[in-house]
Amino acid sequence: MTNFSEAKEEVKKAADIVEVIGQYVDLKKRGQNYIGLCPFHSERSPSFTVNQSKQIYHCFGCGRGGDVFTFWMEYHNLDFSQSLKDLAERYNIPLPQKRDLYADRKKVELKEQLFKITDLAARYFHSILLKSPNGKAGRDYFSRRHISQETIAQFRLGYALNKWDGLLHYLRSKNCSLDRAAKAGLLVPKGSEEYYDRFRGRIIFPIFDLNRHCIGFGGRILDDSLPKYINTPETPIYHKGYSLYGLDSAFEDIRKRDLAIIVEGYMDMLVLRQHGISNVVASLGTALTSDQIRRLKGYTKNVIVLFDPDDAGRRAALKSFPLFLNEGISAKVAVLPQGEDPDSFVNKHGSDTFKKLLKRAAPIFDFYLDQTLANMGHGIDGQIKALSEVLPVFMDLGQGPTRFLYVHRFAEKSGINEAIIWEELRHHSNTSHLKSRFSETQNTRKYGSDLQFFNLLLHYPENIDTFKDKEWELIVSDPEIIAIIKVIMEKFPSEGNLDRIEEFLDSPVEKEQLRVSLMSQPFYSEESVSQAVSEFEKKIAKVKVSQSIRKASAEGDMEMVNRLIRKKQDLDSR
Ligand SMILES: [Zn+2]
Structure with missing residues (x-):
């Protein structure tokens, strides 16, 4: 592999866009396209469209779209090089080593360094929990909470010593940059070039992304002191309100069972998993966010939320109601008996009773109504x-x-x-005078004939050459379409296809217009193409004659005007 654009093309060939997006969005075949609920905006009926033959996607709701790389970048919140790397790895495409071509190389490197450090830290906390004499407090805690050795190993649970420099010493011994460790949220800077451990005397729950990189940590205190939980702050690799704890190991089962169970706490999730309930994730202590709900949407549209029966739990449930509504997810609420959380409940009553509780879950709307009425x-x-x-x-x-x-x-x-x-x-x-923002789509504002000509070039590009030197601009009035066709005329001869045209366009509006048109059906059948081509040629000729007539009459050259009018009649009669 010599260069990046080759590697990129290789990956594009290997990574089928329907397969890649299908892992995150529930796609249904509809005509020549696949459609699903958009992962990038709130919607209840699908306008997110993927076209397999063109290997592009486009959302007719929010206008986002692009190729498999654009999707990967937007969905995982990554830059281009990281996305190229991820997809290349998945599809076994070797990449060239030098990445100097890319301006975001520094960012990628930073993230890689942070992943290395969080991974080291996870190992450290884990080994303290398993082996260190000082890790006994953590071991006692987990055994008191009936957490098995298998669960501890599977979720790489750990313990942070009650010291200011436990992890600090370890990272130093591994020649880690302490500045980077602070960037990963593990150390806290104290004055210049001094640091201390953020997590001290706490049970540690590492948090992973879908690619199983450790991105952050949650830490729970063992006694009654406050705060009970602390989490990794916002870092280049950890974004609060974006991840769901356990999604990396649950998403396959969520899809299989077509149901996700959301609990509040780390321990709730771990205990339920241990009882064989595998389609469960935790919202990481924070109130559910629409980002988190959107993460789930690709795997299922059925969600049961378990809230603690206290006031905070109720309020969280009420807050999440409009979020689910906006995402078109049919959510139910299961309420535990007073004084119980999922963890204590399932330990006391077993998983069968828990499953019965899930069966009795009420639609979140009923829950919402009951609570609203009770409060009023x-x-x-x-x-x-x-x-x-x-x-x-x-x-x-x-x-x-x-x-x-x-x-x-x-x-x-x-x-x-x-x-x-x-x-x-x-x-x-x-x-209310609110009108849907999307009721008037781009296309309805465009001139029909512009779109017909554009559609002809896109679906039958072998005719591009015919129009290249024919003043086709005379029959197209939309400036965006003109701009796109210009790029096509310029690039097609050397490219040989239209696959990369979007990359040569500058404005997002043009990119969007191109995708929409690429996804539309061809206006002309194979048989009618040549007739359409000659009609467009005739149209150009007629516009040219009309222009000449105007010019000649302005100059008073009546002989010329007459000749041109005859020419125009001739064109009309053909
Ligand atoms: Zn959208």
């Missing part, structure tokens, strides 16, 4: 408050059976006459 209190006052609280939610549901059923349910539960709710909804929709 009784009487007319409470009813009015509850109604004004849920109206915007009903509006969000859009027209259709879902809203109908929920309005009915709300009427039942609240005792408010259903007719009144519908009346209020009508009133609300009349006063």
Whole structure:
């Protein structure tokens, strides 16, 4: 392999875009394309489209799209070189060693260094837990919580000594850059060039990304002191609210069972896994974010959320309701008996009872309604408050059976006459002037004939040469399409195909237009192509004649005008 563009082309050939994206987005075949729910914006009906023959994807909702590399970069939040490296590794494509060509080389190197350090740290914490005499507190904790040796090994659990320089000494002995270790969130800088351990006297839960790189850590204190948990801060490799604990080892089962169970804590997840419930992830202590929900969306659209039965748990459930709604995920809520968390519950009652509890999980909307009504209190006052609280939610549901059923349910539960709710909804929709941002797509604004010509060139590129020197600009009026065709005319002769045209375009609008048109059906059948070509040629000729007529008449050359008019009639009659 001599250079990067060759390697890139190799990877593109090997890494089928439907296969790659299909690992993260549930894709269904629809005509010549595959469609699914967009992982990059909130949507309930799929507008995310993947085209296998062109090896591109495009979301008709948010406009994002590109090739397999663009997807990898956006989905995993990586830069190009890292994406090339990841995909090349997956598909066994050797890469050239020198990466000087890339400006983001430094960033990639930094991330690689950080991965190395987090991996070292995970090993260190793990070996302290297993072997160090001072790790007894950690071992005692896990045995008290019934965590097995297998679980400890599988999740690489660890223990941080209650010292300011435990990890610090270890990293120094391994010749690690302490500055890098601080960048990875493991050490805290103290004055100039001095550091101390961030995690001290804590149980350690390493957090992994989908490629099984250790990206960060959670640390739980053993006594009652505060804070109970600390996590890796925001670093170049760890982004709060983005990862789900355990997703790297759960996503296959989540897809297989078409159900994800979300718990709050590390221990909840570990204990459930130990009881054979494999499709479970933890939200890492924070309230669920839409990024986290979107991560799951590629594997399943069915989620059961387990919240602790305390106030904080209830509030978290209420907060997550609109997030699920926006992502088109049908979420249910399982509420544990008072005083229990998933960990204690499953240890006490076993996994069968736990599964029964899951079966009884209520749709999150019911949970939401019950909680809202309970919070608003009784009487007319409470009813009015509850109604004004849920109206915007009903509006969000859009027209259709879902809203109908929920309005009915709300009427039942609240005792408010259903007719009144519908009346209020009508009133609300009349006063709201919000229009869907996407109701008017790019294409409807373009001129039909521009698109026809463009479509012809894209689907039958062998005709590009015919128009190259024919003043085709005369029959295209849209500046974006003109810009794209210019690039195509310039690059196609040497490229021989249209695969890389998007790379030569500067503006995102042009890139998007190109993808949309590449994905559209050909307007012309094989048989009608040559006729279409000659019609476009004729059109160009006619525009040219009309221009000449205007010029000649402006100059007063009536003889010329007459000759040109005859020529135009001649063209029309052909
Ligand atoms: Zn989208």
